[in-house]
Every structure is written in structure tokens, then in C-alpha cells.
Amino acid sequence: MIKLKKTPKIAEQLIIAFILLLSTLVMLGWFLNYPKILSIIPGSATMKFNSALLFFLSSFCVIKSKKKKHPLILLFFTLLVLIISFLTLIENLFDINLFIDNLFVEDIYSSKNPGRMSTATALCFFLFSLSLLGLRSDKTKKGSQNIVYFIIIIAFISTVTFILDIPAEYKTDFYKTMAIHTSILFLLISSLLASKTPNLGFTRVLIGKQSGSNLLRKLLPFVILIPFLLSYFLLSLLNKNAIEINFGIVLYTVILISISVTYTSIISIGLNKSDTERKKLENNIILRNQELMQFKEALDRIAIVSISDNKGIIKYVNNKFCEISKWSREEIIGNTYEITSSNHHSKDFIEKISEINDSNNTWIGEIKNKTKDGKLYWTETAVIPLKDKLGNNFEYMAIKQDITERKENEELLASKYVKQLETKNKELEQFAYIASHDLQEPLRTITSFCNILYTEYNEKLDEQAKISFRFIRQATGRMSSLIKALLDYSRLGYEEELILIDCNIVIKDIIEDLNTTIKLTNTKIEFKKLPEISGYKTGVRLLLQNLITNAIKFRKKDTDCIIKINALKKENFIEFSVEDNGIGIAKEYQKKIFAIFQRLHLKNEYEGTGIGLAHCQKIVNLHGGEIWVESSLNNGSKFYFTILNEKEKK
Numbered sequence: 263m264i265k266l267k268k269t270p271k272i273a274e275q276l277i278i279a280f281i282l283l284l285s286t287l288v289m290l291g292w293f294l295n296y297p298k299i300l301s302i303i304p305g306s307a308t309m310k311f312n313s314a315l316l317f318f319l320s321s322f323c324v325i326k327s328k329k330k331k332h333p334l335i336l337l338f339f340t341l342l343v344l345i346i347s348f349l350t351l352i353e354n355l356f357d358i359n360l361f362i363d364n365l366f367v368e369d370i371y372s373s374k375n376p377g378r379m380s381t382a383t384a385l386c387f388f389l390f391s392l393s394l395l396g397l398r399s400d401k402t403k404k405g406s407q408n409i410v411y412f413i414i415i416i417a418f419i420s421t422v423t424f425i426l427d428i429p430a431e432y433k434t435d436f437y438k439t440m441a442i443h444t445s446i447l448f449l450l451i452s453s454l455l456a457s458k459t460p461n462l463g464f465t466r467v468l469i470g471k472q473s474g475s476n477l478l479r480k481l482l483p484f485v486i487l488i489p490f491l492l493s494y495f496l497l498s499l500l501n502k503n504a505i506e507i508n509f510g511i512v513l514y515t516v517i518l519i520s521i522s523v524t525y526t527s528i529i530s531i532g533l534n535k536s537d538t539e540r541k542k543l544e545n546n547i548i549l550r551n552q553e554l555m556q557f558k559e560a561l562d563r564i565a566i567v568s569i570s571d572n573k574g575i576i577k578y579v580n581n582k583f584c585e586i587s588k589w590s591r592e593e594i595i596g597n598t599y600e601i602t603s604s605n606h607h608s609k610d611f612i613e614k615i616s617e618i619n620d621s622n623n624t625w626i627g628e629i630k631n632k633t634k635d636g637k638l639y640w641t642e643t644a645v646i647p648l649k650d651k652l653g654n655n656f657e658y659m660a661i662k663q664d665i666t667e668r669k670e671n672e673e674l675l676a677s678k679y680v681k682q683l684e685t686k687n688k689e690l691e692q693f694a695y696i697a698s699h700d701l702q703e704p705l706r707t708i709t710s711f712c713n714i715l716y717t718e719y720n721e722k723l724d725e726q727a728k729i730s731f732r733f734i735r736q737a738t739g740r741m742s743s744l745i746k747a748l749l750d751y752s753r754l755g756y757e758e759e760l761i762l763i764d765c766n767i768v769i770k771d772i773i774e775d776l777n778t779t780i781k782l783t784n785t786k787i788e789f790k791k792l793p794e795i796s797g798y799k800t801g802v803r804l805l806l807q808n809l810i811t812n813a814i815k816f817r818k819k820d821t822d823c824i825i826k827i828n829a830l831k832k833e834n835f836i837e838f839s840v841e842d843n844g845i846g847i848a849k850e851y852q853k854k855i856f857a858i859f860q861r862l863h864l865k866n867e868y869e870g871t872g873i874g875l876a877h878c879q880k881i882v883n884l885h886g887g888e889i890w891v892e893s894s895l896n897n898g899s900k901f902y903f904t905i906l907n908e909k910e911k912k
């Protein structure tokens with residue numbers, strides 16, 4: 263790309279340098295009386311001092327011709343070219359002397375009108391200066407370019423007469439005293455000026471990308487070169503008297519026709535080929551378009567489609583979008599998706615969708631929308647980024663399916679299940695409550711009769727009976743604590759109201775209560791600023807206390823116990839974690855431990871009833887969350903639980 267732009271610039275600079283050099287040499291030639299540089303072909307016309315001077319001035323004007331702000335000096339140069347050439351034209355036209363031809367040097371080489379430019383040269387400079395002035399305004403640019411091409415034709419004819427070696431006496435007065443280097447410099451400087459208006463007139467056709475311009479570029483060298491070469495060939499034969507003029511003309515005609523026919527045929531074959539190629543491509547495009555239209559029709563039939571720009575402004579919606587949202591196309595286009603927002607989703611949720619702005623990903627999810635008349639509808643939505651030529655996301659296509667019916671059914675089913683589950687749970691808890699409550703009575707009777715028996719008959723009992731009594735008392739003790747735990751479990755969550763709880767205070771209270779154990783076991787409890795949650799006070803306290811006491815209880819014997827408590831805010835809930843560096847739990851037991859009375863160790867290894875984590879599970883469920891553990895044997899455990907973030911939930 264850069265090379266293509268640079269090349270013409272370099273060519274332009276070379277041409278300007280050449281013009282400046284040649285014109286300077288000619289001027290020096292005049293001062294130093296060096297005729298070889300004044301007329302390159304011996305005996306032919308000389309380039310006059312004035313011509314060289316005007317070329318010198320003109321080349322400066324060409325360099326700056328495109329810049330809007332012309333320094334005054336350039337305008338002065340242009341006007342100087344205009345005045346000198348105009349006065350010379352007047353001199354030639356009316357055959358008078360205005361004393362401008364030998365202003366700077368004396369012409370001793372010309373017999374007629376010494377120092378005066380030929381009419382052709384003066385006319386070319388006059389037109390050239392007009393053309394330079396014309397370039398200064400957009401209105402006159404095109405006319406200015408036409409003038410330049412006129413100069414090119416004049417200079418070209420003059421150059422041809424030199425190459426074909428036409429003697430001066432055969433030339434018209436107009437051309438007679440125009441030097442070969444003058445013609446060439448006119449060709450160069452005019453072509454340069456024509457290239458300054460590439461988007462206009464003939465230059466545009468000449469350098470354009472269309473097929474007409476292509477054809478012109480192929481034909482032009484031929485149209486100019488072939489007749490020119492043939493004329494040169496014919497004239498040299500005639501000059502040598504090698505052939506007769508009649509035969510020469512016939513030969514010229516036959517050769518010109520043959521070459522023209524061959525060349526144009528070759529070009530036509532090429533054109534036909536590219537035409538066939540183009541037709542093929544056109545057909546392909548038509549087919550692809552048809553295919554795409556079919557895809558679009560199919561998509562429109564089943565999906566709600568919309569396209570928005572980088573700022574979320576909707577630019578396109580299909581009929582289905584309007585049909586379902588009840589908004590008209592005119593009302594939607596130019597708006598954001600706020601127009602169909604139901605305000606159901608949290609900020610986090612919406613931010614997640616906009617995260618695809620800078621990515622390649624497609625977002626897929628369920629969105630609750632609102633129609634113009636306020637009805638809610640659910641859509642399964644895919645948001646796909648569309649790329650521009652540079653590979654940047656510039657538009658987003660949203661393809662949606664109306665899933666309102668399915669969602670409503672799901673919600674209905676879910677609420678049915680929830681109700682059923684709630685009833686069953688209540689029944690179960692009722693049962694556990696009654697059972698544990700009623701079991702306490704016979705257990706108390708057994709315990710007190712055991713005590714009576716043991717005190718009254720202690721001395722009559724042998725050693726074996728005493729041991730049996732001790733076992734019975736231990737078993738009833740354990741049974742009593744199991745029943746108490748069961749009773750606590752069934753009571754959980756019934757007495758309290760949801761309140762705002764500062765978890766930092768809860769943890770501090772627990773640490774205070776467990777102070778002795780913590781010191782004895784050398785335990786460290788680390789926690790950073792924990793959030794406030796809306797929950798059941800006793801429940802939350804019990805939950806955290808159970809997890810902390812378990813972490814201490816199941817510590818490694820040879821390592822200080824470290825407990826880390828953290829909380830992370832997620833979309834609609836807060837995720838807590840209680841991590842320890844204790845004995846860990848094997849993978850296969852990680853689900854089982856949350857069931858009631860499930861323990862992994864013998865009573866004499868670790869104290870406990872196996873109900874602590876069941877408590878935790880129930881408390882977490884009461885807060886609309888979940889509990890789970892990540893652990894491996896000997897590598898500590900990390901208990902996670904979530905609590906619905908009622909405070910920020912929308």
C-alpha cells in the first residue's frame with residue numbers, strides 16, 4: 263500500500279527535477295553561449311531563454327498546485343508565465359516587437375525574430391498558466407484539466423514531427439521554431455499537472471478501475487505507437503527511395519489493418535474471458551443470495567431477530583419481534599432493549615450479557631421481557647457478535663425463541679412440587695418432634711429406674727453386672743442427647759423472623775464462646791470483612807458454629823488448626839466458605855455427611871452425634887441456599903454454603 267502511494271510521488275519529484283535541471287542548463291547555455299544545449303538536434307530550432315525561464319517558473323507552480331494556500335510568490339510566477347506568453351502571442355499574431363524576447367540574453371542564433379518563442383510554445387505556456395489558475399477553484403478544475411490535455415496534444419504532435427524527422431520547411435509556422443526539448447518538457451509538465459486532478463475528466467478515465475478505463479489503457483499505447491512506428495518505417499523507406507509512395511501507402515494500410523485486427527481480437531478474447539468469469543461470479547452471488555434469503559425466511563418464521571450496534575441501539579427487528587413485543591418497527595428502531603425490559607433481572611445479569619462486547623463468545627440465556635401493553639414474556643436468547651472487516655465487534659444479533667408457555671408450566675410445576683414438599687417436610691418434622699418428644703418420657707423412666715436399681719442394689723451386684731449397668735447408663739445418655747438433637751432439628755426455623763445479621767459480629771461471638779477450646783487447640787481463625795445478610799439469627803449462628811467446631815474437632819493432631827472464613831457476592835446470593843487444614847474427607851463421603859446421624863468415625867475417635875451438618879443443611883435451605891464441601895483425605899476441607907441475598911435481589 264505504502265509503496266503504491268510513494269512511487270508516483272517519486273516519479274513526480276524526478277520529473278520536476280528533470281525540468282528544473284534542463285531549463286537551468288538551457289538558461290546557462292544562453293548565458294555561456296553553448297549552442298549544443300540550446301538545440302539538441304543540430305540545425306533544428308533552439309529552446310529560447312524565455313521558454314527555459316517559463317519552464318523553470320512553471321515547475322514550481324506545479325509542485326504546489328494542489329495545496330489550497332498558494333503563497334503569493336507562486337501566483338506571481340503563474341502571472342509572469344501568463345503575461346510573457348500572452349505578449350509573445352501578440353507579437354507573433356500582429357508581427358510586432360514588444361521588446362520582451364531579448365530581455366535577459368541576446369539571441370545570436372536565430373535569423374528571424376531572435377529570442378522569440380514559437381507561437382506553439384507561447385500558446386502552450388499561455389494555456390498552461392490559465393490551467394494553473396483554473397486549478398485554484400473547484401468550479402474551474404475540470405476546464406483546467408481539458409486545457410492541459412490540449413497542451414499535451416500540441417506537444418505530442420511537435421515531438422512526433424521531430425521523431426519522424428520532418429524537415430522544418432514542411433512544418434507549419436505554428437510549430438516551426440518549437441525545439442524538441444521544449445516539446446518534451448511540455449509533455450512532461452502537462453502530464454504532471456493532469457495527474458493533479460485524478461478524480462476528474464480524462465485523467466479519471468485514464469487511471470480509473472472500471473473496465474472502460476482498463477480497455478483505454480490497453481488500447482491507447484497501441485493507437486499511438488503502431489501508426490507512429492509505421493509512419494516512421496514508411497517515411498524512412500520513402501526517404502531512401504526504397505519504395506514508391508503509392509505502394510508505401512498501401513503497405514501502411516495493410517499492416518495497420520492487420521495489426522489492429524489482431525490486437526483488438528486479442529483484447530476482445532480477453533474481455534470475453536473476463537466477461538464469462540464475471541457472469542459466473544454473478545450467478546454464484548445470485549445463488550448465495552437466494553440461499554441466504556431462504557435462511558433468513560426460515561429464521562424469520564421461527565425466531566425473534568434483532569440487530570443492535572455497539573451502544574445497544576436497535577437497528578433492525580424482524581416482524582416476529584414487533585408481533586410479540588407489540589411495539590411497531592418505527593417505535594423500536596433507534597431505541598435500546600430497555601423498551602422490552604421487564605426489570606426482572608439483576609444488574610449483574612445484564613452486565614454478563616454486555617461482557618460479550620469485547621469477545622468472540624455467544625451469550626445464551628433466558629430473558630424475561632415486557633410487551634408494550636405490559637404483559638410479560640420469556641425468551642430463550644442467543645446474542646451473537648457480528649464482526650466488521652477488521653475483525654472488531656460492531657453489531658450484535660439477538661435470536662430469540664418465545665418460551666413463555668414452557669416457563670409458565672415450569673413455574674406451575676415447581677410451585678406444585680414446592681407445596682407438596684413443604685407439606686411432606688412439615689409432616690416429617692411433626693413426626694420427628696412428636697417421636698423425639700414422646701421418646702424422652704420412656705427414656706427418662708428407664709434412666710431413673712436404672713439409677714434406683716444401681717443405688718439400691720449396688721452392693722449386691724457383682725462386677726459383671728456393674729459393668730453392664732454402666733453401659734446401660736452410657737447408652738441411655740447417648741440416646742437422650744440423640745433425641746435432644748432430633749428435637750432441636752425439628753424445631754429449627756419455626757420460632758424466628760428474618761432479620762439483618764452482621765456476620766462479623768456472629769463470628770466474633772462464636773470465637774469468644776469457644777475461647778477455651780481455641781486456646782487449648784492452638785487454633786487460628788482468619789476472616790476479612792464479611793457481609794450483612796438477612797437471615798434467622800439462631801440458625802446462622804448455629805450454622806457457622808457447627809462448621810467452626812467441626813473444623814477444630816477434625817484437625818490434624820500434629821498441626822496447628824487454621825480456619826479461614828470468606829464470603830463472595832454472586833448474582834443473587836452470597837457464597838460463604840469455611841476452610842480448614844484438618845484431616846479432610848474422602849470423595850465418596852462428601853455428600854453423605856450432610857444426612858442426619860451420618861458419621862465417618864467411631865465415637866471414641868471423635869465425639870459427636872452426626873447431626874451437626876444435617877443442621878447446617880437445614881439452616882442453609884431455610885435461607886434459600888445450598889451447602890457442599892470440597893475436600894480430599896488429609897488435605898483439609900472447604901465447606902461452602904450460599905445464602906439468598908434478599909437485600910440486593912430485584
Ligand code: ADP
Nearest residue numbers: 812813816846855861862870871872873874875
Ligand atoms: P459430628 O461432628 O457430630 O460427627 P457432623 O454432622 O457435624 O457430625 O459431621 C458429620 C461427619 O462429617 C463427621 O463425623 C466427620 O466425619 C465429617 N466432618 C464434618 N466436618 C468435618 C471437617 N471439618 N473435617 C473433616 N471431617 C468432617
